Amino acid sequence: MLSTRGFEGLTLRAVAAEMGASTGLLTHYFPSKKALVAHALEVLDRRSLARPRRLAPAEGEPPPEGLARLRAALLDVLPLDGPGRAGNRIWVGSWDVALADPELAGAHAARYARARGLLTECVEAARRLGELPAGPPADEVAAAAQAFVLGLVVQALFAPAEFPARRQTGLLDDYLARLVAGGDGDRHAGGHGGGSSA
Amino acid sequence: MLSTRGFEGLTLRAVAAEMGASTGLLTHYFPSKKALVAHALEVLDRRSLARPRRLAPAEGEPPPEGLARLRAALLDVLPLDGPGRAGNRIWVGSWDVALADPELAGAHAARYARARGLLTECVEAARRLGELPAGPPADEVAAAAQAFVLGLVVQALFAPAEFPARRQTGLLDDYLARLVAGGDGDRHAGGHGGGSSA
Numbered sequence: 001m002l003s004t005r006g007f008e009g010l011t012l013r014a015v016a017a018e019m020g021a022s023t024g025l026l027t028h029y030f031p032s033k034k035a036l037v038a039h040a041l042e043v044l045d046r047r048s049l050a051r052p053r054r055l056a057p058a059e060g061e062p063p064p065e066g067l068a069r070l071r072a073a074l075l076d077v078l079p080l081d082g083p084g085r086a087g088n089r090i091w092v093g094s095w096d097v098a099l100a101d102p103e104l105a106g107a108h109a110a111r112y113a114r115a116r117g118l119l120t121e122c123v124e125a126a127r128r129l130g131e132l133p134a135g136p137p138a139d140e141v142a143a144a145a146q147a148f149v150l151g152l153v154v155q156a157l158f159a160p161a162e163f164p165a166r167r168q169t170g171l172l173d174d175y176l177a178r179l180v181a182g183g184d185g186d187r188h189a190g191g192h193g194g195g196s197s198a
Numbered sequence: 199m200l201s202t203r204g205f206e207g208l209t210l211r212a213v214a215a216e217m218g219a220s221t222g223l224l225t226h227y228f229p230s231k232k233a234l235v236a237h238a239l240e241v242l243d244r245r246s247l248a249r250p251r252r253l254a255p256a257e258g259e260p261p262p263e264g265l266a267r268l269r270a271a272l273l274d275v276l277p278l279d280g281p282g283r284a285g286n287r288i289w290v291g292s293w294d295v296a297l298a299d300p301e302l303a304g305a306h307a308a309r310y311a312r313a314r315g316l317l318t319e320c321v322e323a324a325r326r327l328g329e330l331p332a333g334p335p336a337d338e339v340a341a342a343a344q345a346f347v348l349g350l351v352v353q354a355l356f357a358p359a360e361f362p363a364r365r366q367t368g369l370l371d372d373y374l375a376r377l378v379a380g381g382d383g384d385r386h387a388g389g390h391g392g393g394s395s396a
Binding site for chain 2: 007093099100108170179
């Protein structure tokens with residue numbers, strides 16, 4: 001229900017009806033819509049962690065590291081298939097409720113900070129492996145990469161026909177190729193710092 | 199109200215109370231919550247277009263073009279100040295309702311497509327001016343830049359202390375510097391295409 005009607009359509013009554021339970025029983029476990037929302041997001045979090053992930057190595061192969069791991073972690077966020085779209089639709093839909101509630105907002109902020117922490121590790125590893133050049137602090141690179149995929153999620157949810165999986169992956173690979181190429185030494189974009197390397 | 203309680207808290211009754219009008223009167227103009235939401239977004243759209251924008255030239259100066267216009271258009275999206283935060287909070291909050299409704303979703307998709315059109319023009323102009331190197335199609339560069347700022351909006355709304363205006367601007371300038379430097383000729387990030395230019 002959340003993946004089609006959103007949090008807007010999430011009422012204790014609707015959930016009870018869907019479960020074939022009484023509203024009274026449901027209210028016993030979830031005294032408020034907020035408690036229900038928090039629970040729904042926790043379930044989604046656990047389900048996301050449990051599903052087969054691109055981060056997991058194929059059988060017999062070593063786990064990806066460095067740049068390959070960074071790419072896998074970022075791909076993992078994108079709505080590349082049905083479950084990816086449904087899960088992302090719920091996350092994006094939860095932002096309205098979460099921004100109106102300090103506790104839920106804090107939980108979201110902590111999730112994104114954790115994810116940035118993982119991305120930061122990947123960037124640092126990629127630099128140690130010589131796959132990424134030195135440049136801005138690794139956590140800045142991680143924050144930028146996270147912004148990029150979050151925004152791509154939103155674009156792809158609103159215009160799925162314009163942003164099929166292939167295009168999303170291509171955009172991400174372009175993004176990573178720019179990281180690989182470096183070129184952030186000239187921080188001021190107005191400064192004509194570039195050659196034409198492409 | 200929308201910028202604090204979100205669409206979740208938007209009810210005809212609450213709006214009527216805030217306006218000092220009767221629910222009956224409000225229902226006369228907005229027969230459904232959806233009609234109210236659509237109207238709220240239109241008002242916000244008009245207000246965004248009317249406010250002093252970074253795209254507008256300072257007095258006596260020529261309007262920005264090319265890369266400077268691209269930067270101004272992207273900066274204009276970010277929650278760099280109070281009104282920017284309030285407006286963005288409403289936009290982000292509207293995604294839940296909009297994704298549940300094909301008509302509202304279509305209106306949002308059209309808005310983002312228009313914005314990508316403007317960004318595409320900027321990229322093309324910047325290339326003509328020699329400010330940006332050749333590379334992927336201009337509309338791909340525009341889509342990627344839009345993804346980047348949309349995701350940065352979300353990050354900044356959830357973690358305002360971590361993403362003050364200065365950091366948002368710095369991240370955007372890093373992003374633009376990478377565009378200026380090019381380096382997307384090697385599309386596969388796994389391909390060790392980079393030097394260390396930074």
